[in-house]
Each structure stands twice: as structure tokens, then as C-alpha cells.
Amino acid sequence: MKGTINIKPLVHAFYIALAVFMVFLPVVVADNHEESDTETESSEAESDQEVVELEGLVIVGTRAKPRSVLESTVPIDVVLSDDFVKGEKIYMSNQSRDAEYTMGRSESETDRLIKQSQLYEDVTRRFFLRSGIAKGMKVLDVGSGAGDVALTLAEFVGAEGTVIGVDVNADILETAKARADAAGWTNIEFIAGDTRTLELPNDFDAVVGRLVLMYMADPADALKHLATHLHPGGIVAFQEVDFSPYAVAVHPDTPLINDLIKWGRTVFERSGAHVEMGMELYKAFVDAGLPEPALHFEAPMGGPEDWPGFAYLENSFRSILPLIEAYEIATTDEVDIDTLASRIQAEVAASKRPIMLPPHVTAHASLPT
Numbered sequence: 001m002k003g004t005i006n007i008k009p010l011v012h013a014f015y016i017a018l019a020v021f022m023v024f025l026p027v028v029v030a031d032n033h034e035e036s037d038t039e040t041e042s043s044e045a046e047s048d049q050e051v052v053e054l055e056g057l058v059i060v061g062t063r064a065k066p067r068s069v070l071e072s073t074v075p076i077d078v079v080l081s082d083d084f085v086k087g088e089k090i091y092m093s094n095q096s097r098d099a100e101y102t103m104g105r106s107e108s109e110t111d112r113l114i115k116q117s118q119l120y121e122d123v124t125r126r127f128f129l130r131s132g133i134a135k136g137m138k139v140l141d142v143g144s145g146a147g148d149v150a151l152t153l154a155e156f157v158g159a160e161g162t163v164i165g166v167d168v169n170a171d172i173l174e175t176a177k178a179r180a181d182a183a184g185w186t187n188i189e190f191i192a193g194d195t196r197t198l199e200l201p202n203d204f205d206a207v208v209g210r211l212v213l214m215y216m217a218d219p220a221d222a223l224k225h226l227a228t229h230l231h232p233g234g235i236v237a238f239q240e241v242d243f244s245p246y247a248v249a250v251h252p253d254t255p256l257i258n259d260l261i262k263w264g265r266t267v268f269e270r271s272g273a274h275v276e277m278g279m280e281l282y283k284a285f286v287d288a289g290l291p292e293p294a295l296h297f298e299a300p301m302g303g304p305e306d307w308p309g310f311a312y313l314e315n316s317f318r319s320i321l322p323l324i325e326a327y328e329i330a331t332t333d334e335v336d337i338d339t340l341a342s343r344i345q346a347e348v349a350a351s352k353r354p355i356m357l358p359p360h361v362t363a364h365a366s367l368p369t
């Protein structure tokens with residue numbers, strides 16, 4: 001109405017300022033006490049937490065151990081920790097940075113990646129067929145790891161095609177190169193670096209990746225950039241894990257498998273990975289300005305005593321065990337890593353509840369011609 005002053009923006013600004021003040025006050029006050037009071041720090045930490053709602057986001061300012069944040073019954077969007085104030089580390093559940101590489105970088109992890117690839121190989125092959133990866137194509141493999149996706153791609157594109165595999169981890173690419181040489185492929189090249197910043201050609205027929213967007217802070221932004229390496233009509237094809245189906249796939253309830261699901265998901269969440277990247281692929285494609293993707297969902301399940309998934313699960317937990325301990329999710333005794341495969345198998349046999357490996361969602365789309 002004419003002559004009326006609209007105070008809504010002022011009230012809004014006041015609440016924002018108040019909320020920011022409330023978030024930082026306990027952190028700063030606690031920080032000032034730190035040097036004189038380090039011994040009592042851990043016992044006080046649990047209560048040293050402030051929760052506010054700001055612009056629809058639930059924000060927690062805390063000096064408490066992240067575990068208490070994890071156990072919060074309130075859905076949290078942002079966690080500002082003491083470390084954040086010191087500028088050393090930030091843990092944000094809404095992903096403003098790349099994930100710490102959850103699985104670690106050991107030799108046994110490289111071996112685990114190869115075994116993982118064998119379990120999901122047919123999922124990936126069917127995916128490439130649906131996506132239209134064909135003879136003679138030039139394909140970029142994002143996050144090559146030990147080279148399994150690149151090796152499969154080399155078969156699809158044949159000797160007349162080319163595969164360029166990129167990984168931030170230069171060491172693991174040595175394994176990938178050795179495997180490509182041993183298989184006799186001369187059309188695969190591996191380059192060390194971050195695919196989002198490396199100078200790469202812009203004439204690819206396809207950009208492909210498996211289990212890699214989940215580690216990137218902004219998958220949509222990454223996809224948008226990666227698509228610039230394609231010529232018109234080029235294919236974007238990504239295969240990612242999704243832990244959310246475990247919320248319903250618990251029939252019948254069995255203790256060890258329930259623990260594994262909880263421990264595994266929590267480690268990935270805490271490391272900053274996108275644990276529902278599979279289901280988020282559609283959004284990532286659309287937000288990147290790509291056409292809506294065609295989607296599929298698959299999960300290997302076990303199974304019989306000789307199913308390789310039991311050993312694979314034990315090895316996967318061996319890789320994440322250091323983080324399980326560091327995040328205080330479970331103790332080494334509770335995990336009892338050396339007997340894990342046989343205990344899972346025994347539980348499956350006794351309960352007749354099959355175990356589902358983490359499901360993968362595949363998404364592919366072609367750019368307009």
C-alpha cells in the first residue's frame with residue numbers, strides 16, 4: 001500500500017545477523033579458553049554445540065567431536081567446527097569441498113578396485129552398450145584408478161578408437177599403464193591430474209566415469225566442464241554408487257549386515273563423499289545444462305558360499321577400517337576384520353537374507369548435434 005514502509009527485509013537481515021552471531025559465539029568463546037583448559041576440553045565438547053536455523057538451513061556451530069554431530073536426531077545441513085575457525089579443516093555435510101578419498105591409497109586398495117571391477121563389470125558393459133559407446137570412438141575416462149573402465153572401453157572402441165584415462169593419483173596410473181601394456185592395448189593413454197583443471201582436447205566422442213563424481217564437491221559443475229571436451233552429439237555417461245536403497249533392503253533384519261550398512265554409509269558420509277550420488281545423477285546432469293539422462297539401477301547380490309562378494313566386502317572394510325576407527329564409528333574388535341567375510345557368509349546362510357552390494361545407478365545422455 002502507498003506510503004507504507006516494508007520492514008520485512010530489515011527483520012530478515014536482523015535474523016540473519018543474529019543467527020550468524022549465535023553460530024560463531026560459542027566457537028570463538030571456546031577457542032579463547034582452549035590453551036588454559038585443554039584437559040577438560042573433551043568432556044566439555046559434547047555440550048559445546050549451538051544449533052540455529054538460517055534461511056531454511058540447519059546450521060551447527062560446534063567444538064564437539066563430529067561423532068556427536070553425526071548422532072544428532074536433527075537433520076543438519078551445515079556444520080561449522082572449531083577447526084574451521086582455525087582455518088585448518090572444515091567438515092560440511094552440504095559438500096563445499098572434495099571428499100577425502102575414503103578408500104585410502106594402499107596396494108591392497110588397488111587390488112580391491114580390480115576385484116570390485118570384476119563384480120560390477122557386466123553392469124558397466126551393459127551400460128556402455130546402452131550409452132552407444134562404439135568402435136572408432138575417442139573416449140575420456142574420468143578417474144581411471146587401476147584402469148578397469150579404460151580397459152573395457154578399449155574393447156568397445158577397438159584398435160581404431162582411443163581412450164584417455166585421467167586420475168589425480170599418479171601412482172595408481174602406473175598400475176593402469178602396466179595392465180594396459182600387458183593386455184596389448186596401444187590405444188590407451190593415461191594422464192595424471194585433476195580432470196576438472198587438466199588441459200584436454202575438445203574433440204571427444206564420449207566422457208565416461210565410474211565411482212568418481214561422488215568424490216567431487218560439485219558434481220554438476222564438474223559435468224558441465226567435462227562436457228566442454230565433447231563435440232556436438234557427444235555422449236556423457238556416468239556410473240555411481242547409491243547407499244539409500246539400504247534403508248528399505250533390510251529383510252529379514254540381521255545384526256552383522258545391518259552394522260556393515262551403518263558403518264559403511266557413515267564412513268563415506270563423514271569423509272565428505274556423496275553417498276547418494278547414484279540417485280543424484282539426474283539432478284547433476286540437468287543442473288549441468290545437459291539433456292535429461294536415461295537411468296538404470298543395478299546391484300550384485302550374494303549368495304552362495306563361493307560368491308566373491310564376501311571377500312570383496314572384507315577387503316572393502318579393510319580399506320575403510322582406518323577411517324572407521326578415526327571417526328569412532330566402531331572398534332577394531334567389533335569389526336574383527338580377518339573373520340568378516342566368513343561371518344557375513346554364515347549370517348547369509350543362517351538367515352537366508354542375501355546381501356546386496358552397494359547399488360550402482362547409470363546415467364547417460366547425448367549432447368544435441
Ligand SMILES: C[S@@+](CC[C@H](N)C(=O)[O-])C[C@H]1O[C@@H](n2cnc3c(N)ncnc32)[C@H](O)[C@@H]1O
Nearest residue numbers: 143144145148166167168169194195210211212
Ligand atoms: C573409486 S575409484 C574408481 C576407479 C575406476 N573408475 C573404477 O571404477 O575402477 C575413484 C578414482 O577417481 C579418482 N579421482 C577422484 N577425483 C578425481 C578428479 N577430480 N580427477 C581425476 N581423478 C579423480 C581417484 O583418485 C580414484 O582413483
